[in-house]
Amino acid sequence: GWIDSKMITEIDEKTYRKIEKKPIAVSGDIISLVKTGDNQNLILAAGSTLPLWRPYLKEFTVGDKTYHSPGRVLYGKFKNPRNMVINQALKYYNAPYLWGGRSPFGIDCSGFSQIVYKMIGISIPRDASMQINEGRSFGYPGESEPGDLAFFDDDEGNIVHVGIIWEQNKIIHASGKVRVDNLDQFGIFNENLKRYTHKLHVMKKIINTYKTGLL
16 A cells, blocks of 8 residues: 655654553544644544543644644443444445545445444454454344444455445445445345345454454
């Protein structure tokens, strides 16, 4: 992958070790406006990591700059991670699809599942073909719980899509935009098109498999 050089701030090993030891905090608002001490603004998308977060001051530090973040920040343990997954996922409703995207301005199917899971402290791979290797498989939508993942394949059996199960017969996924569609044992049924758009391959329980919480 690649990144614009302007998006990188170099830190020394001592700072890195310090960040590693601190609890993780991430931005919980779909878009956050944070400020530096000299009144410069920085826009953050949901799921952005806030290094060296100090909740009592609502501040975090990157390099030699300190930022004030008055919005919602997620950290610590969560009482109901499944509800949190759904609440965070629905914040992206109608966000446009963009291959390679992970923000409300453009997001793809696996970027959507990855960033929403990050917000409850679970790290999963970037691509759906790798995410499918996480968690425990189950066979029927009736066994699903909110926050489980459903994976879909093409005619050759390649994993090409992933979505977040909301209810036993509903799925939140990024296809054209982030949307809610019907889900059954055959796949995703689009009511607008009156046809199946994605063929179900397997469903996975990941929340039950991993410890949740940003610690």
